[in-house]
Amino acid sequence: MSLSLEHYLILSAALFSIGLYGALTKRSAIVILMSIELMLNASNISLVAFSRYIVPTLLTGQVFTIFSIAVAAAEATVGLAIIMAIYRSHETIDATKVDLMKW
Amino acid sequence: MALEIAFWVLAIVAIAAALAVVTIRNVFRAALSLILCFLAVAGIFITLSADFLAAVQIFIYIGAISILIILSIMLTREVQQGSLSNRLVAPVLISAILFFGIVTFAMLETSWPLVSLPPAEATTAALAGKLFSEDGHILTVEIAAILLLATIIGAITIVKEK
Numbered sequence: 001m002s003l004s005l006e007h008y009l010i011l012s013a014a015l016f017s018i019g020l021y022g023a024l025t026k027r028s029a030i031v032i033l034m035s036i037e038l039m040l041n042a043s044n045i046s047l048v049a050f051s052r053y054i055v056p057t058l059l060t061g062q063v064f065t066i067f068s069i070a071v072a073a074a075e076a077t078v079g080l081a082i083i084m085a086i087y088r089s090h091e092t093i094d095a096t097k098v099d100l101m102k103w
Numbered sequence: 104m105a106l107e108i109a110f111w112v113l114a115i116v117a118i119a120a121a122l123a124v125v126t127i128r129n130v131f132r133a134a135l136s137l138i139l140c141f142l143a144v145a146g147i148f149i150t151l152s153a154d155f156l157a158a159v160q161i162f163i164y165i166g167a168i169s170i171l172i173i174l175s176i177m178l179t180r181e182v183q184q185g186s187l188s189n190r191l192v193a194p195v196l197i198s199a200i201l202f203f204g205i206v207t208f209a210m211l212e213t214s215w216p217l218v219s220l221p222p223a224e225a226t227t228a229a230l231a232g233k234l235f236s237e238d239g240h241i242l243t244v245e246i247a248a249i250l251l252l253a254t255i256i257g258a259i260t261i262v263k264e265k
Contacts, residue, residue, distance in 0.1 A: 003110055005217065008151070009210045011114045015121050015140075017203040022125035024195040027187045030175055031130060034137050037168065038121055041144050044160075052151045056220045062153055063233050063240055069163055070247045074254040076168045080175045081258040087179045096189055 008049035015042035029083045029093040033076065040072045110150050117143035128185040130176050138169045152222040155230055 015038055022035030044065045051061025087093050120140035127133045141164040148157040223229055233239050 003107055003150070005215055006211060007110065007114075008147070010207055011117070011147070013203055013206045013210065014118055015144075016206075017199045018118070018121040018125055020202065021195055021199040024198075025188045025192050026125070027189050028130060028184075030172060030179070031124075031133060031186045034124055034133065034172060037137065037164075037172075038124060038140065041141065041164070044156075045144060045147055048148055048151050048153050048156060052153070052222055053217055054215060056218055056222045059223060059226060059229055059233055062156055062226060062230060065153075065156055066159065066230070066234070067240075067243060067247055069159060070251065073163055073168060074250055076171060077254050077258050078261070080171050081261040083175060084178065084262050093179050094184075094187075 005049055005053040009046055012042045012046040012049070015039075015045070027094050027096050029086070029095050029098075030080075032095060033079050033083070036079075037072065037076065040068065040075075044068055106150055109146065113143045113146040113150065116140075117147065128187075130186050131173070133186055134169065134173050134176055137172070138165055141165050141169065152224065153226060155227045 019035045019038030019042060022038065023032050026032050026035065047061040047065045047068065049061075051059060051065075055061070083093050086098055090098055092098070117140050120136045120143060123136035124133045124140065127136065141160065145157045145160040145165075148154075148160060234244055235241055
């Protein structure tokens, strides 16, 4: 049984679902950010798999993945900076207790 | 055959590490499982013959983002409290499983326009041509540079002491 596009897509969907579960249920803001990184990795896998099996010589999906990694690095940096600022003012990073902007 | 074995081992390691990230109570160990998951994803990139992306994955995710996350865990007091869940565990678990089922069904039912050409070997030079050539993505590369500069300035401004 040789590998096909579907193997990689199902792996990507599984990683994305696990990240979705973590991002919606966890209370610690850092664990939520870690789950979002998991979801971004899952989408990168599917981009590279599409690039490998549908346009094997053009590398379009790999170029997209490079930009996706750059944006993910920027997102993690700013997200962790915001978490540090919240910790400094609230003494907690529990996402259920930081409800300053909740209506 | 070796490729299949590598894929299955890496896929099992990636999913087990991802499950550990969302289930382990200790935040620090969850971050270490996240690093293992990133490493497995880099191996998955190698099985897709994306050698440059595997190196980028190790440099940026394992080298930079993991260090940032571990540093933030150490600078906050999360390790003692542990990684708790909110009240939405049951509905979110059902939604995530439903999402996985629906997406898997859709992906298996779609007939993809597959091309059975051998993949490009040694993708680094080809990627550089795609990124930096005149008719390539040079404008996007410059926008990404501005985005990273804005990120640096924004992060410094946010964490600066008043």
